[in-house]
Amino acid sequence: MAAKKTFGQTIRDLRKAMTPPLTQRELAERVAARMREEDRRGFDFTYLSKIENDRLPPPSAAAIIALAEELGGDRDDLLALADKAPADLGSEMKKSEGARTFFRSAVNENLSEEEWHKLLDSLKRIKNRREE
Amino acid sequence: MAAKKTFGQTIRDLRKAMTPPLTQRELAERVAARMREEDRRGFDFTYLSKIENDRLPPPSAAAIIALAEELGGDRDDLLALADKAPADLGSEMKKSEGARTFFRSAVNENLSEEEWHKLLDSLKRIKNRREE
DNA sequence: TCTCGTGTTGACTCTCAACTCAACAATGGC
DNA sequence: GCCATTGTTGAGTTGAGAGTCAACACGAGA
16 A cells, blocks of 8 residues: 555655646735635645645635635645644534534434444445436 | 523522522632633723523523632533533634535535434434443 | 632633745756 | 855744633622
């Protein structure tokens, strides 16, 4: 099994794999432009440099999503690499009573990996039903 | 349907319903004692006062749990009232790859209340299957 | 009336995440 | 050799969350 790439390495590889390759300045500029529409935070190329070298932890979820969009990477994969799950949970839980109830029950049940997998299947079925 | 009590009102009512009723100073002191074992933060009675009057948002999850324990309230109910994720959700996410994957997908799908409800049904079915 | 216990308030502090800024180093074309 | 582009680094900033502290208000009893 190949050693898992770090978040920073992954971003750097994606950036260089673009045609044409982007510089840190270009990428950071584009990500910043995307982010300013949704969020109030910026994204400086020097920050990107540190992230690519894993000298700082991965950026905010908003920044990761903007990166994924600019680089054509998979947004979920990048979020997972950055271990950002609990952050997004908060906002979803605020919006949705159903989400709160569900997660409280799920955690209380102490599910196994297999059972989480079954739930994921249920989710996929719900999603497909919607798209029909 | 009775109007939902705020977090602050709920805490105040629980505090006064104790036998004997606690003062803000007493309760805050006990909560602080409990918290210092787990956490590094304190809990001042003037902070409690503001919380009971809903002049500040509910405290940290650790403080809410300590409050629930001192007051004999239901910990998950209080957490839900405060719009906080269940306390152990964070650790659940760290432990379980399946939980992370499921959660990421669920949040990205932006589910409706009804869809969350369907998921809860799936969860119940899984749980029942286990108990047979 | 004094003061004790209890509750309230405004201003301040502390910490952390998520960045920004100024300066400098390395590399490659001219 | 010069300088333009690209990347790196340490120090500093900013905003939000989670409280703390000093001071004051108010009613009940001695």
